[in-house]
Amino acid sequence: MTSSPNMSWRSRDDVASRPWRGRVRDYDLIKEVTVGFVVVSLLTLGIVALLGSPDEPSVTFTDWSTSQPVDFATTATAELAKASDTAGYGPPYNATPDATQTLGPLDLQSLSGVRLPIDTANAFVIAPLKTLPTVPPAVALWSSATAAQQTRWTNAYEKALAGDKGDTLPSSRAAYGPVPAIISSLTAMARSGGLDAALAGQGGFYNLDHTPAILFLGDGTYFQNLAAAQHLTGDQWGMMNETGNYPGQSWLWLFSLFYQVEPFSxxxxxxxxxxxxxxxxxLLLALIPFIPGLRTIPKWIPLHRLIWRDYYRSRTPHPTRDAVAGRSVGHGST
Incomplete structure (x- = not known):
């Protein structure tokens, strides 16, 4: 029976089909798995202990209202006046005119529309206060006032807060209307921990929607200052950091890069x-195989041949080996 050229070629180049000519010894799979598991576990625990990122506690309204009551009151008043960043954000929270980021006629932010409508005065202030066992009378007075009167009250109280350099809230005055009582009740609710639960419970039975709480926190300076202290803001490469300036999502470096340079910054x-x-x-990365010029870069820079050099070395013609293989194919065997 004569061996075919195809069989000879396959046996010559297929590494898996070559007979093993090295030393043979017993192999204990259970022992290797056990040792490997123990060693890897110890190494993992050691590296985590030495290099693990810190487990920062959650930011709560209790911390905010206790440590910086004026900032909390100022933000809550802005929410009540519908003058906060969230109130003017635009889609998907509201339909604020000219609030979206555009590039000529392109307006991606408005494509989804207002999918998560948020009235900051009601969602962040009035609705949580209505969940209290005893609703403050100031809530009814606020709700019955006209929009113009509400604006006058909040404007006057915001000016008073801006001039307050301490940690105490301004005293009640007629010009402020029910706003001081509303903010005082909301502050007490926040310090008790009730505001966190009230905001999380607006999504229904399951208290899993933390969007309102995050938006409320983001409108104040307290949360922003915490982010800056942890090196998490945009100009600190925050998208690819963890708390404490620990390296995080390194694959986001390219996305973060543009925020550090002009004209994007x-x-x-x-x-x-x-x-x-x-x-x-x-898109260019996905279409590399189809774009002339880009698809030939591996030929110009054959880095892949260095990485898989063993494979390409086996594919390189060898004069002596090929001559022996040719004679065996030509003569065949019976």
Whole structure:
């Protein structure tokens, strides 16, 4: 029976089909798995103990209202006046005119519409106070007033808060209307821990929606200062950091890079510009096999041949080996 050229070629180049000619010894799989598990577990625990990122406690309204009562009151008053960042954010929370980031006629933020409508005065202040066993009378007085009167009250109280340099809230005056009583009740609710639960419970039976609480916290300076102290803001490469300036999502370096350089770092529509650039780069990466020039880069820079050098070494013609294989194929065997 004569061996075919195909069989000879396969046996010559297929590493898996070559007979093992090295030393043979007994192999204890159970022992190796056990030792490997113990060693890897100890190494993992040791590395976690030495290099693990800190487990920072959750930020709560109790901490905020206790440590910085004026900042909490100022933010709550802005929510009540519908003048906070969230109140003017635009889609998906509200339909504030000219609030979205655009690039010419392109307005990605408005494509989804107002999917999560949030009235900051009601969602962050009035509705939580209505969950108290005894609703403050100031809530009814506020609700019955006209929009113009509410604006006058909040404007006057905001001016008083801006001039207060201490940690005490301004005393009640007629010009403030029910606003001091509302803010005082909300502060007491926050310090008791009730505000966190009331905001989380707005999504229904399961208290899993923390969007209102995060938006409320983000409107004040307390949360922003905590982020800056932990190196988590945009100009600190925050998207790829963990708390305490520990390295986190390193694959986000390219996304974070654009926020550190001009013109993106100062552009009012920076988010939109960065998203579009990353979209184009991702599309180019996906289409590399089809784009002339880009698809030939591996030929110009054959880095892959260095990585898989053993494979390419086995594919390189060997004069002596090929001559012996050719004679065996030509003569065959019976």
């Amino acid at each position: 100062s552009a009012p529509n920076a988010d939109l510009l960065v998203v579009l650039i990353m979209g184009v780069l991702t």
